[in-house]
Amino acid sequence: MAKSFFVEALERNDPELLEQMNALQNFASTNGALPAKIKTLMSMLADAILGHAEGVRAIAERARAQGATEQEISETVRMAFLCGGMPGLVTGTYAFRD
DSSP states (O other), X not given: OOOOHHHHHHXXXXXXXXXXXHHHHHHHTSOXXXXXXXXXXXXXXXXXXXXXXXXXXXXXXXXXXXXXXXXXXXXXXXXXXHHHHHXXXXXXXXXXXX
């Protein structure tokens, strides 16, 4: 998988920030008080509300790989609609894109 532009930029310009970001990503992708799957669905919700359609699609794939059901994905999209209105819903539907 190709590195994102921002990862390459941080590698060159601020490796310390990249290390901190990776630590947060590790926290978000491991079980703690909240299961990793729930944290991933929360991330998907946030991306939907913030309008990051491709992020929603990628995070939904990650959630599925962690065992999220289509019903859990759908409920998360519903929460995006509840919290973010129509923009959250429209962006949230990227969770269903192939």
